[in-house]
Amino acid sequence: MARLYIFILRHFKISMNLITVLGPTAGGKTSFAAHLAAALNTEIISADSRQIYRGMDLGTGKDIADYTVCGKTIPYHLIDIIPAGTKYNVFEYQREFFKAFEEISAKGKTPILCGGTGLYLESAIRNYQLIDVPQNSKLRADLDKYSLEELKIMLAKMRTLHNNTDTDTKKRAIRAIEIETFIKENPKIVPSYPKIDSLIFGIKNPRQIEREKIKIRLQQRLDEGMVEEIKMLVNSGINPDDLIYYGLEYKYVTLYAIGQLKYEEMFEQLYIAICQFAKRQMTWFRRMERLGMYIYWIDGQLDMERKINFAAEVLRRNGY
Numbered sequence: 001m002a003r004l005y006i007f008i009l010r011h012f013k014i015s016m017n018l019i020t021v022l023g024p025t026a027g028g029k030t031s032f033a034a035h036l037a038a039a040l041n042t043e044i045i046s047a048d049s050r051q052i053y054r055g056m057d058l059g060t061g062k063d064i065a066d067y068t069v070c071g072k073t074i075p076y077h078l079i080d081i082i083p084a085g086t087k088y089n090v091f092e093y094q095r096e097f098f099k100a101f102e103e104i105s106a107k108g109k110t111p112i113l114c115g116g117t118g119l120y121l122e123s124a125i126r127n128y129q130l131i132d133v134p135q136n137s138k139l140r141a142d143l144d145k146y147s148l149e150e151l152k153i154m155l156a157k158m159r160t161l162h163n164n165t166d167t168d169t170k171k172r173a174i175r176a177i178e179i180e181t182f183i184k185e186n187p188k189i190v191p192s193y194p195k196i197d198s199l200i201f202g203i204k205n206p207r208q209i210e211r212e213k214i215k216i217r218l219q220q221r222l223d224e225g226m227v228e229e230i231k232m233l234v235n236s237g238i239n240p241d242d243l244i245y246y247g248l249e250y251k252y253v254t255l256y257a258i259g260q261l262k263y264e265e266m267f268e269q270l271y272i273a274i275c276q277f278a279k280r281q282m283t284w285f286r287r288m289e290r291l292g293m294y295i296y297w298i299d300g301q302l303d304m305e306r307k308i309n310f311a312a313e314v315l316r317r318n319g320y
Contacts, residue, residue, distance in 0.1 A: 016197045016320065017105060021114040022047075022121055022285060023203035024278035026213045028300045031066045032203055032307055033114035038069040039308060040110065045100045046078045047115025047124065050246055052088060054080045055233060058226040059249040061217070077104075085238040091130045094123040098193045113198070118284035125198050125293065131189055133182045143174045151177065158184075199318060200293060201311060202285060205300035214274050218267070221249070231257050248273055 021036065023029040037044050044067070046052075050060040057064075067074045077100035082088060097113075101124075104111040113124055123130065143151060151173035158180040167173045183189075205213065230253045234240055240258055243250045249270060256266035289295055296314050298307050 016199050016318075017110060017194070018101070018125070018196050018198040019110055019112045020121065020125060020198045020200040021112060021203065022116060022200065022295070023300070024210065024281040024285075025061065025116055025274060026217045026278070027203045027205055027210065028213075029114060029116065029203040030063050032201075032298070032304070033112050034067050034069050034074045035304055035308055036201075036311055037074045037112050038072060039312075040112075042109040042112055043075040043077065043104045044112045044114050045097060045104070045124075046076060047093075047097075047113050047117050047120040048079075049088070049093070049117040049120055050250075051079045051115075052081050052093075053084045053086070053246075054082065055084045055229075055236075056246070056250070058221045058224055058229050059246075059253065061221065084233055085242045090119050090123050090128075091132050093120050094128065094130050094193075095191070097124045101196075102194070116281050118281065118288070122288065125196055125200070126291075127193055127196055129191075131179075131183070131191065133179045136178050136181070139178055139181060140174055143177060144170075148173060155180065199314070199320075200295045201314070202295040202297045203300045203307075204282070204297055209301065210278060211275055214278065215271055218271055218274065222267070227253055227257060230254055234258070248277060 019036070019040075019042075021029050021033040033044055048060065050056060051062050053060065062079060064079075067076055078093070078096055081096065097120075101111050113121065115121060122128065143154075146154070148167070148170045151170060152167045155167060155173060155176050158177065167176070204210075226249065230243065230250065233243060234254070234257060240254050243254045252261065252266045252270035252273065255261040256263060261269070285295065296310075298310055302310070
């Protein structure tokens with residue numbers, strides 16, 4: 001099958017500089033991305049906010065085995081890059097993404113961005129102008145004296161307020177003013193990254209199939225030792241509250257591991273939470289479409305050959 005993929009795709013001239021594969025959890029996007037990478041002889045950059053952590057394997061669903069196609073391991077980036085328990089943000093992700101992007105591009109290859117974390121995906125595809133703004137303790141203390149309404153007025157004088165995201169709480173409003181103040185005082189510090197022109201594929205399944213896949217995958221990861229993995233992280237000195245912070249598997253399995261939930265409660269609550277998370281992911285992807293990012297959706301129920309053939313046809317129709 002791998003030879004067929006290469007035969008189909010080798011005739012296409014790839015002119016865009018990124019291919020993106022996205023989709024909700026447990027949908028099969030990693031396996032598809034790996035097979036596509038094998039066909040194109042390229043590498044994958046992960047866009048998952050939790051797979052960056054070392055030692056958090058089963059709980060984040062790294063599915064490392066999926067990166068091996070026909071006996072060949074597909075090179076991947078931004079997985080296992082920092083210790084568990086470390087805080088990480090989208091600014092740091094964007095910086096590391098472009099390092100990997102430029103490294104792969106320098107080899108004459110088109111990187112494949114694969115993941116389900118919407119904010120990480122957009123920070124790469126839309127090239128957000130992000131900067132690492134340090135805390136300004138004095139400014140924060142001064143601003144804390146004002147009411148939320150007064151802070152909104154201050155922020156509105158600094159920039160146009162397109163929505164209420166930065167002003168729904170006093171803490172957020174203060175942080176927004178802190179950022180705007182830093183930018184004004186440091187106008188040349190905003191980083192410049194290459195323009196991204198990405199073709200985007202999405203993998204999705206019917207809702208009921210998606211729920212069944214989530215339940216099967218959850219049970220499989222528990223059977224493979226997810227509880228033991230999380231207990232090992234706690235025993236290594238990581239505060240349980242730091243694991244709970246990561247949400248989903250790490251929240252509910254940690255609560256079970258420290259005796260606050262029974263196994264049946266943990267499983268049912270976690271299953272529901274993952275289904276809700278998958279729904280939120282799809283909401284984010286639909287938002288991306290409304291913002292003008294066209295997604296070529298692929299039925300997750302198709303066999304891999306048909307998925308790759310579909311991708312090949314999309315590439316051909318787009319002139320690559």
